[in-house]
Amino acid sequence: MNASRRGFLKSTSAGAAGLLLGFYLPERSELAAQTAATGTPAKVNAWVRIGTDDSVTLMIHKSEMGQGTVTSLSQLLAEELECDWKKVRTEFPPIDPAFGLQGVFGSQSIRSGWMPLRTAGAQARDLLVRAAADRWAIDKAECHAANGVISNTVNASKLTFGQVAEAASKLTPSANVPLKTPAQYKLIGKSMPRLDTKDKVTGATKFGIDVRVPGMVYAAVARCPVFGGKVVSFDATKAKAIAGVKDAVQISNGVAVIADNTWAAFAGAKALEIKWDEGPNAVFNSGAIRKSFTEQTMQPGASARKVGNGAIGLNTAAKKIDALYEAPFLAHAPMEPLNCVAHVRADGCDVWASTQMQTGIAGLAAQITGLPPNKITIHTQYLGGGFGRRAGTDYAGEALEIAKAIKVPVKVTWSREHDIQNGNYRPASVTRFAGGLDADGWPLVLTANIACPPMGGGGSFGGGRGGGVDSTSVEGIADLRYSIPHMQVDYHSVTGGVPTTYWRAVGYTQNTFFGESFVDELAVAGGKDPVEVRRRLLASTPRLLGVLNLAAEKAGWGKPLPAGHHHGVAVVNNIGSFTAQVAEVSVTAGKLKVHKVVCATDCGQVVNPAIVEQQIRSAIVFGLSAALKGELTIDGGRVQQSNFHQYDVARMDETPAVEVHIVPSTEAPGGMGEAGVPTIAPAICNAIFAATGKRVRRLPISATSLA
Amino acid sequence: MATIRFTLNGKPQTVDVAPEMPLLWVLRDTLGLTGTKFGCGMAICGACTVHVNGQSTRACSVQANYIAGKNVVTIEGLSADGTHPVQRAWIEKDVPQCGYCQSGQIMGAAAMLAKNSKPSDADIDEVMKFHICRCGTYQDIRAAIHRAAELQAKGGVG
Structure with missing residues (x-):
């Protein structure tokens, strides 16, 4: 979309001041302003959202840890959807049974997504085309979708995806929409530039460790240096003497220090005096x-x-x-140390995590909080590397236990030493x-x-x-x-x-x-x-x-x-x-x-x-x-x-x-x-x-x- | 606690923090500038690299009181809109994978190019070997630094 078209959209939706600002605002703010102006995009199906401004938001149900899923899974969806690639945005959706297991391991994302994502893209296109055909009162075979626009082959009129998305979202999906042959591919097989690059070179990408929630406190956990060891007793006097340290809480995996910043939490965890029962693994060398x-x-x-x-x-x-x-x-040693933000309330639970195992964390959250699955929301963040380490759920379990105990949102961050020694x-x-x-x-x-x-x-x-x-x-x-x-x-x-x-x-x-x-x-x-x-x-x-x-x-x-x-x-x-x-x-x-x-x-x-x-x-x-x-x-x-x-x-x-x-x-x-x-x-x-x-x-x- | 005044991304900034609190956590937790990353906490990995008075500096290993009166630039302030020659070269070469280390890589590369406008492979290695990338984007980074040098020579336009 060029600057003048953006400005036009803003002027029609937000008044003349928007038009003046439109040429100078950075792209991100413009996009946000547009989204606000055009309301909630229509959910065409589980994977595809289309706004009245023709914005296309694709749901990436797998994690992005560098392997390119945000881009390559979008290519699978967009290939069949026939949307305008330049208007594609992506989101990591919450847990939804429509997506099956949400997690990334075993180099499965393309393999397991190859059929379902192309099918989802094709079904969404079919819905949009049928909505247009209904509008024109012609047969869907007389419509042609390409680049986000549906053409009426009878009278040459056109409708954009955004103009029919709302109507399309109310139709029943067709069961058997044929997929393209390889000769018809426009995106599959092409080296499309990664969709996540720009934000990753400006520092804008939000990784799990970057999550900040109102009222959030910071925690670090002292874990037994011997695997499987348990806390016998602890004394937090020295930890609590550190500026910024608020409290210490015992959890199943050790003792958590709660503080008003990460650095104080790390220092507090080091200052704890803990008597451990090291258990049977202390004999190994x-x-x-x-x-x-x-x-x-x-x-x-x-x-x-x-x-x-x-x-x-x-x-x-x-x-x-x-x-x-x-x-x-x-050790896996991903560059982003393990971390997790959790907020446990009587009426619900939110977890923000850079994880390879969303479905597993949702199950663990239900178990720890006792809440039903529909009260638990997993907010997937970008991963600063995973390599298998984030396919576990231990880091989320700790955050959930602490959040349950202190009742305010908490971010648990592992130090690199924790990552290497407690993994x-x-x-x-x-x-x-x-x-x-x-x-x-x-x-x-x-x-x-x-x-x-x-x-x-x-x-x-x-x-x-x-x-x-x-x-x-x-x-x-x-x-x-x-x-x-x-x-x-x-x-x-x-x-x-x-x-x-x-x-x-x-x-x-x-x-x-x-x-x-x-x-x-x-x-x-x-x-x-x-x-x-x-x-x-x-x-x-x-x-x-x-x-x-x-x-x-x-x-x-x-x-x-x-x-x-x-x-x-x-x-x-x-x-x-x-x-x-x-x-x-x-x-x-x-x-x-x-x-x-x-x-x-x-x-x-x-x-x-x-x-x-x-x-x-x-x-x-x-x-x-x-x-x-x-x-x-x-x-x-x-x-x-x-x-x-x-x-x-x-x-x-x-x-x-x-x-x-x-x-x-x-x-x-x-x-x-x-x-x-x-x-x-x-x-x-x-x-x-x-x-x-x-x-x-x-x-x-x-x-x-x-x- | 101490009141520390410094310049952050071109603007005056005041913080009230423990004087020994590392700059990294002042940026991330106190000020909410999360583009600067925590990787090791002992200046080995380079993920937290920022510029202090133009020098490539590991934010995890300098204390807040050290930056009093100094000029700090983070990834958020390297350019207004991601158009610093290094950022443009990074986009052209599609360098990042997970992207976590890239703020530090970019700040390290930008500081190097400010001093050495046409680095050789060996020059690049000598600086950038102190930045860890677990996704292994090293060859892409080296190619992007050469490209950034070209863009910089053309005044950032190219």
């Missing part, structure tokens, strides 16, 4: 955890996969190798491999014995447990796509006294490192090229073979590299997508440099290629942090690291150039948020082997493995 996990892998476990017979394979192999791989506990974590794990080759040096057998804490403890997920197997703990090995005659995967459910949960790419984060490294070991043991071995074993998995070949070709696999540079490769099929990465590294005087990563991905039909590429670049840096640096250690049941000085992450100067190649596809969309994470560590470590002859079997990559 990293050395003993590694030892016990390693011992478990020497015993038969629950069967996660059996093809052929592992024992026969190993007995008949011409050459055998074995290896023990290890990965540490990891739920990517589990540490150990996997023991044994493998063998046939007389020609091709892989004949691969057995894996996995010891990994199930990823349900302390988090929101139970994981799929069948026959004693936690499916998330074995994914990445149990579902390796290689055709090897004998494959056997066993699983041991173990504990390190540390709550565990999903971490971006879940089991694949460690298991793809283990599996893709060991497959490389088999290739080397057979005297074969690592790409050649994978090609042979993936002959019956064409999409994975396709990305392997594409990445190898684009990276120049097998061709000369700059002096001292070496390639490593890894592939993965996770979250419905197929991804291959070739890393180019050098190791000079014990120092690793990752120069470049070439990534090929086949994620089915692509909604927004630029966002797919962003997600790959993002995933590579996320995986790089774990490969190079990520490690939490436990002593006396406590996490020993506390902030980024001890739990460092990848920085700009360590980030490789990334080249992304997307395979054109007509398959159903795959996930993307987690697709690029699993392969970066094994691709780098396989390249380190090519450079040094040393095999990295434990993350993070240590100085000794590079010496």
Whole structure:
């Protein structure tokens, strides 16, 4: 909309003063003024609101944590709605059964939204067209909707969406509205600029931590340093002596200090004197955890996969190798520390949260407050990263308990130390491999014995447990796509006294490192090229073979590299997508440099290629942090690291150039948020082997493995 | 409590706060300017970067009394309407993902470009490696800084 049209709208609705102001007001104020002037937009259906000013407001029922849902889900809706993309605004709606489960995890947003959102857009367009047809008393087939305008093909008159939205909202939706064919797409498959960028470069975006509610107080919680520990007693005298501290309240998870600002709340929480019952987890330390996990892998476990017979394979192999791989506990460390605002009253409850689990928080709020679900409102905010950590609800539970006790709105903010030390974590794990080759040096057998804490403890997920197997703990090995005659995967459910949960790419984060490294070991043991071995074993998995070949070709696999540079490769099929990465590294005087990563991905039909590429670049840096640096250690049941000085992450100067190649596809969309994470560590470590002859079997990559 | 007077985004500002309260919380909790973000509280992550007398400064680690009489600029005051060359370059390159660290990244980049109008990749890394982004937008940030340098050379018009 140009400035004069905006001014015109304002002059017709708000008088001449509005017209004069209209040219000078910043866009946000203008928009607000328009909304106020035009009243509540008509709800055409659950996802679509249209104002009389033709503004289009789309409901984003999933969270935006950087993965681009606000933009890409809008593309799905707007494609079929045929609205004017320039007039699209978005909102995060409250809980509504029409949306199904409201939460983001498992790279599901596009996959689960692909059909319902296009259908919702098409149904809304159909309603608008029918309302126009009724107005003109013609058949809807004689109407054509495009760019927010409905044309009468009989007499060439036009109606805007805004002019018929109210009438459309009163019609009954048609059941079977046909969807477009790919050839008709105007938005799907296009790199539409992100809708959330402008506010994110001016500081205007409201994240959960930015919520301010009238009468709100601030809280910080002192939690037991040992997981599962309980408060025996506490003395808040010193805390209450701090300026700004108002009160201290015991909750199930610790003691909350209430203050009139965040800084005083943090200081108050530190000043509390608390006697803890540390409970049974105080005995754990990293050395003993590694030892016990390693011992478990020497015993038969629950069967996660059996093809052929592992024992026969190993007995008949011409050459055998074995290896023990290890990965540490990891924190998610999203840049926005956990937080939640809650207001519990006798007649209702409001929760403002940057969360991946709206539906779960609504259920928890009903449980804590005793209020019926229709009295509970979840206000979803933008997330400053999630990576799985915000798929839990612990931060909301604390806020709800405190709010219930103090009866005024409260914002609970976690310090970075709380985030690192009181979290739920990517589990540490150990996997023991044994493998063998046939007389020609091709892989004949691969057995894996996995010891990994199930990823349900302390988090929101139970994981799929069948026959004693936690499916998330074995994914990445149990579902390796290689055709090897004998494959056997066993699983041991173990504990390190540390709550565990999903971490971006879940089991694949460690298991793809283990599996893709060991497959490389088999290739080397057979005297074969690592790409050649994978090609042979993936002959019956064409999409994975396709990305392997594409990445190898684009990276120049097998061709000369700059002096001292070496390639490593890894592939993965996770979250419905197929991804291959070739890393180019050098190791000079014990120092690793990752120069470049070439990534090929086949994620089915692509909604927004630029966002797919962003997600790959993002995933590579996320995986790089774990490969190079990520490690939490436990002593006396406590996490020993506390902030980024001890739990460092990848920085700009360590980030490789990334080249992304997307395979054109007509398959159903795959996930993307987690697709690029699993392969970066094994691709780098396989390249380190090519450079040094040393095999990295434990993350993070240590100085000794590079010496 | 102390009465502290300073200049905030070009306007005189007075606050009554504990003198040792970090500037970050003065901005966020006392004044409601939430564009400046809390990330670590110990000047390691860069999310809270603001300008104090033109210098890139971690707001979590300077006390309120330090800013008395000084000129503080936050992301909200970098430009009136998001048109600072760095912001324009960020929009052009669609840099942010979750966006949480970007206020700090932008303030850090703007302070650097004020001193070094044509930074090399190495110059950029040397400053920006002290800003953490968990979404991994680093390559996009570096490209946007080069673009911002071009826009700045053209007087912010381009």
